[in-house]
Amino acid sequence: ExxxxxxxxxxxxxARVQEAGPSVPVExxxxxxxxEAGDVLNVVDGEAKAREIADYRGxxxxxxxxxxxxxxxxxxxLAQAKAGGPVKELPIVVxxxxxxxxxxxxxxxxxxxxDEVRVRVLHAGVGAITESDVQLADASxxxxxxxxxxxxxxxxxxxNQKGVEIRxxxxxxxxxxxxxxxxxxxxxxxxxxxxIGYAKILQVFKVTxxxxxxxxxxxxxxxxxxAGVRLLRDNVVIHEGKLKTLxxxxxxxxxxxxxxxxxxxxxxxxxxxxxxxxxIFTTEEIERSL
Numbered sequence: 001e002x003x004x005x006x007x008x009x010x011x012x013x014x015a016r017v018q019e020a021g022p023s024v025p026v027e028x029x030x031x032x033x034x035x036e037a038g039d040v041l042n043v044v045d046g047e048a049k050a051r052e053i054a055d056y057r058g059x060x061x062x063x064x065x066x067x068x069x070x071x072x073x074x075x076x077x078l079a080q081a082k083a084g085g086p087v088k089e090l091p092i093v094v095x096x097x098x099x100x101x102x103x104x105x106x107x108x109x110x111x112x113x114x115d116e117v118r119v120r121v122l123h124a125g126v127g128a129i130t131e132s133d134v135q136l137a138d139a140s141x142x143x144x145x146x147x148x149x150x151x152x153x154x155x156x157x158x159x160n161q162k163g164v165e166i167r168x169x170x171x172x173x174x175x176x177x178x179x180x181x182x183x184x185x186x187x188x189x190x191x192x193x194x195x196i197g198y199a200k201i202l203q204v205f206k207v208t209x210x211x212x213x214x215x216x217x218x219x220x221x222x223x224x225x226x227a228g229v230r231l232l233r234d235n236v237v238i239h240e241g242k243l244k245t246l247x248x249x250x251x252x253x254x255x256x257x258x259x260x261x262x263x264x265x266x267x268x269x270x271x272x273x274x275x276x277x278x279x280i281f282t283t284e285e286i287e288r289s290l
């Protein structure tokens with residue numbers, strides 16, 4: 001994806017040479033960017049032709065990566081929907097000052113996650129952050145990590161226009177900490193349930209504007225307004241929902257304690273009978289971390 005005009009060839013002794021044949025190692029000066037180990041260097045007749053080919057290959061590479069990202073996400077959503085929950089991905093583009101740093105960051109980031117959330121490095125390259133990197137990040141909704149590199153002016157302008165986040169780092173474990181925190185934020189919260197009481201339905205009333213109301217006595221613990229409830233009939237759960245109203249005599253109250261009588265109505269549910277038992281509980285969302 002890089003192009004340029006050969007300005008100089010330097011052999012392994014530091015001398016400038018005019019040409020290099022097969023199996024002759026040389027440094028090539030004049031490329032528009034930093035290629036990666038293993039890239040193929042093609043020689044063409046003119047600079048315009050080289051730029052045209054590089055632009056085309058860069059565009060195709062970005063389209064391929066973006067398409068792979070979409071397919072991966074859709075495939076995972078389909079598979080996880082059958083299993084009962086989605087796998088979420090955090091896509092990231094990495095640019096570093098040297099190849100060793102890029103590879104180390106990529107390996108560290110791809111270890112982050114579990115069977116619910118994981119990090120996917122779309123691209124890990126060497127050199128300044130370019131407009132091409134911003135285009136790839138924008139297509140995949142990914143942030144860009146710059147390790148000891150900065151974005152050029154065109155890339156900064158493009159990132160501002162597209163809303164692509166660029167973060168700069170000089171310490172690898174800071175990269176890992178921030179990405180781990182971001183991935184943790186994608187985890188579904190753990191729901192902690194706490195049992196708080198039982199009530200028994202003594203009588204069922206029909207109240208205008210409210211519907212069916214259960215006249216109850218709290219047999220254990222406490223009943224709280226807006227708490228979660230399960231309706232038990234012969235020790236079988238037949239409904240789970242929330243309390244719509246909780247009254248003592250004619251007054252709406254926040255809670256009713258053991259041995260006290262009260263009136264309860266459920267949200268969007270009225271199949272209640274004398275003798276049914278109401279199990280009352282609260283829920284709390286607990287943030288999880290990787």
